[in-house]
Amino acid sequence: MTPDRAALGWRHAPALPAATRPRTPDGRPLKITFGEMREMGLSGVLVFCPDYRCSHSLRLPADRWADEVRLSDIEPRFVCAGCGNRGADVRPDFESGKPPQFAKAAAN
Template identity: 55%
Template sequence: MKITFGQMGVRGVLVYCHCGHHVALDVDRWPVNVRLSDREPHFICRVCGGRGAEVQPE
């Protein structure tokens, strides 16, 4: 089931790259109707340059 940031009710997420690098992000920059799965492919790792990530609620 795909859920939106608004449905999750969280203010931040942890973004994990496949190389092991991770970062915490504030989700207030995105509208509440944006789906978590819609954002995952757009992340680019600043360490390895890899595209895509696993995103989890903080």
């Protein structure tokens, strides 16, 4: 029998209710800024087509956008070259750089 999580001292932090999560005016989730992403040591983004049947994606360098621009601000500007859908899911490319905490470990 598996021990109860509460008995082990584990707690699950409750997720924010959907109504309190930050959102853009059109209802999309508010994402981090390019400046915050660069502070983590990342230098690129992944752009995904929102249509699961298309699955088109690409990697882009993030140096063309200013630090105060949010990833969610640029999502509506993309048009998929594969299927023509407007909008995209933009995420940090964690393979595009070394976050500071890992860069130190690799140098040793």
